[in-house]
Amino acid sequence: MIKSYKLRRIISNALIYILLGGLGLIWISPLVYMIIHSFRADGGAFYSHILPWPNADGVRFTLQNYVDLFTKADNTANFPQWFLNTFIIAIFSCIISTLAVMMVSYAFSRLRFPARKPLINVGMILGMFPGFMTMIAIYYLLKALGILQLPHLALIICYSAGAGLGYQISKGFFDTIPRALDEAATIDGATKNQIFWKIILPMSKPIIVYTILTSFIGPWTDFVLAKIIVGAQGQQYYTVAIGLQIFIDKEHKSAYFKQFLAGSVVVAVPITALFLFLQRYYVEGVTAGGVKG
Amino acid sequence: MKYIDYVQLNPFQKFWYNFKNAMIALPSNIGKVFKAIGRFFKKIFVGIGKGFAGYFTRFVKGDWATKLSYIIMGFGNIVRGQIGKGIIFLATEIAFILFMVTGLGQVGLGWSGIYNLGFFNNGKIGFHEKAYWAVDEVTGRRVHMPADNSMKLLLYGVMTLVIIALFIVIYVAATKSAYKVQQMKAAGEKPQSFKEDVAALLDEKFHVTLLAFPTLTISIFTILPLIFMILIAFTNYDQSHNFFQWVGFETFGQIFATTGASALKGKTFLELTKWTLVWAVFATVLNYILGMVVALMINKKGIKLKALWRTLFVVTVAVPQFVSLLLMSQMLDFNNGAINLVLQHLGIIKEPINFLGDLSHPWIARITVIVVNIWVGIPYTILITSGILMNIPADLYESATIDGAGPVRSFVSITLPYMLFVTTPYLITTFIGNINNFNVIYLLCGSAQQSNELYRAGYTDLLVTWLFNLTTVSGDYNLAAAIGIMVFIVCATVSLLTFNLTKSAKNEEEFS
């Protein structure tokens, strides 16, 4: 009886290992594909081999794609500049967004005032309109406000202006912090301002990291809004997402596809590293805030 | 079921019981939703009414300084010592009047914003319908006389209206404030100083400080554009009408048309709505259940290298989707795509499969996008559920095993109800997220499924990708705006319904 139980466990674990191994392989295969092919020496966008094939000189792998990416700034490509732009935009919009999210969710979670419920409802309602609906209007609005001449600022505003609406998860997190803490501090004579900065925020590391992470990644991955806002400007204002899209549009695909792969790796690797490094906080934040428990 | 029976159920049974009841009560719940919307608007109007009622009584009861504050904002405050506050009121009034009169030098702002909105030109937004080239009489040189840009005029008009509305709110508030100081003086109290007002902002009024900035940016960059786009749905703004006019509900008529010139649009809307809902259900449910199964496998006792397994899946979250999905679409390519090559090498298929572009069998592409979405979605589910799964009391499983339940059985009767109970809010957000899931469809399919059976859409298009195509490719702005509103209605209905459902479940939980 005991033996058969053990045997069953071994078999079931073996099965699980096989399954996980197979699934894991499927899950990372596109990324492995991307990394391997970013070192490819021959071919362009369309490729009829699963793995890189030796080119006419018998070379299979090369660093040239990366070298081109960082050294060739021409009329089509200017990757270092794009990278810098995105980095600046991401840093600023991440700071502003995180502050806005923290402020809104703290107010909704810990403070009580007459307009609270209606405002929460308005926030929910606004979140239900598809974001694409307004992108053209935002362009004209930025233009009317004269911000369009400063493309970086315009994008920072785009990414952080509405950030306050993403309060749900961090509000959920704040809800889990016992109210007794606030009350004790109030008795000790602390103002609400002090409670926010000195008591609640230091306790909220996971959710702060979570918010920083998501808002930092945003500008790196957005290719729709960015294109609408800075599409009419010179390419020196592009973000990496627009730039990489240009690498693979019809005109440039055959010449720039390998650079596209290299660029994708250059963007994906730091974000992935950051993400894995901070994964613990991400999970804690989203678990505590995203569900009721 | 009587209350006494209900209390004896375990939490999961309670949840199922509530769930069942909620499903039975679905029609009446939908009714409630509409009632709730009605109440919401009623509240707004009643609130506005109250505000104005107070406005007149205050005027009657006010003394001369208060009465004068009705014309010169902040006068009462200044006279009675609240100088800082009074000056701000006054500055607002002056700024507002300047804005209305000059329009900041922009045609369409200020009074001309209202003038151009179509009240005086048969609903046409603007006056100059056609651009033309004139000849300067003196120089004999040509001068371009542009047509009015209705889009700009409408946007500026909406901005003007919003500023007027804001001003009215401040104006009423100013009269109230003036009356309040008058009363305080009469009662012998000392009105709070400007300094005290500011100090309050860091304590009992801290919410104002916190919310001021986000509210401002959200109002300008989210609400204002939204109002504008909602209005666009009631115009005939499209590629051929840069100068446009109000047409009422005509665009919505096209969406619901079954016959006539707009039948194709109606058919497309119906088809895409159906597919959007099917997609959202499958994408949400499959990701949820499969993700949980994988998470359970990773977290099973005795499985080693947990961190490695989790990382394998989670890495995909960090790679920008426009990269990973684009690679996916290359790998799924009909001609020499990696997946077809591998399947052919392995002898699983003889002919390559046209995963994304087979128009004769659109279900192939539909299944493909759902499967790819599993690839996208499972890592998120693993991230969210891992922690909670560990919280399920182990003795529940043990007793189930003793009762002879296999892994499937205990998943269905223990894990699933528990998780559903705990993660409903997450599920709602995911469902709405999937209704608006642009990336997977757009990056994967592009125009591969474009068909002349539908109006500028393909078989895998969701309402939101259709909206996107209509705005960026064919310029059917009014149609796109109307679809946006419909998407909103779908999302709002779904979430209000589920919200009611969970609320009832939650309340029951609380009293047991």
Add this chain to the structure above:
Amino acid sequence: MKKFVALVLAVLMMASVLVACGGGNNGGNAGNTDTPKGDTPAESLEIENGAKLLVWSADKAVDLTKKLCEDFKAANADKNIEIEVQVQGEDAAATQLLKDPDAAADVFSFASDQLSRLLKADSLAPVFSAKDVIARNSEDSVTVATVDGELMAFPETCDNGYCLIYDKSVVSDEQAKTLEGVLEACKAAGVKFVIDAGNGFYSCMFPFTGGLKIDGIKDDVQQFNDYNEDEVVATLKAFSDLFHKYSDIFMSSEDSRINAGFQETPHTVGAGIDGPWNVTADLAALGDNFGAAKLPTINVKGEDKQIISLHGFKYIGVNAVSKYPYAAQALADFLTNKQSQVERAKAVAWAPSNTEALSDPAVTENAALSAIFEQKQYSVLQSGIAETFWTPMGALGNYLWQESANDEASIKAQLEKAIMLIKDE
């Protein structure tokens, strides 16, 4: 106190509006602010002093455009002109201009498929020096851009068409004359034949070969000639049958795929229908085996029919709301004169629309351009083509090679649906 905040908000908002709007106002009013120069009633084309111009050019040609702009400045040194040249793809240029004319370039390059969009929005300034421009450019390049007797853009190139590009080691010159021959040759070599059948620019060749023609735009609706529907359907069926018969050879994919196939070792593509923009790369990949010819014929019910293509032009347009219309006109004129067109032919192999520049060796010795010119006689000119044309046409082409396109009735239904969608609005 709530009101107090609301008030601060409002002041802030208004302040931001005030500050922001004060600066960037150039409004919609492109009034001529030049001081009158005496009582000259006849139009003088003199360039405004101190004009600031923005130019959009495709990335391939941008270096040349920059150089030409410098030449232009040197030629008008007394006018203190400032010119900025930005990279903007030709499709993107029109899209951006339509989105926001005020922020767009004064002078920009675009292809004739964008013409109707630009005209509909009144975005183009007519050519002020029309007489000269008409005289020096080929007749059809002028016709396409003429609306109600007025020339609306400066012709720049005349080669926006496509031809057959093939690998001579796979397809012989003789086989390249018929579509059947091309496909058979590719089959023998086990390589692909590529047409971008899902792209309206290419796929319109299928119905055009059957006698369909575009016939201008009337009241925003695309018009067609009185075509014989049965003949069009029979032709579409012939294409469809061939695609099915050679389903492992025929590949519907974007034109850059042709070049990708030529680049691989061994080559995976034997031939394809490609445009001049890829030809330089094709030539580099194929070397001596590079072959270019007019489109082949197709056998429809026993009769060999020449495949009819769509032929267009590139233009340089002047933004109607340009603040310096005369300077912009002069620059556009300069960028499209004979000298500039010859330089362009030398630098990027774009065939000139200028009749004299056409005889330059840079043009006459280019095999692909000769093939395009030969095909041009069998083409429908891209004039008066509505914006709604492309997507339904692409979907029709994409349909033809699918499994369900197997009988004339369903092909006919698809053709009718495509025509209906094109005529929409």
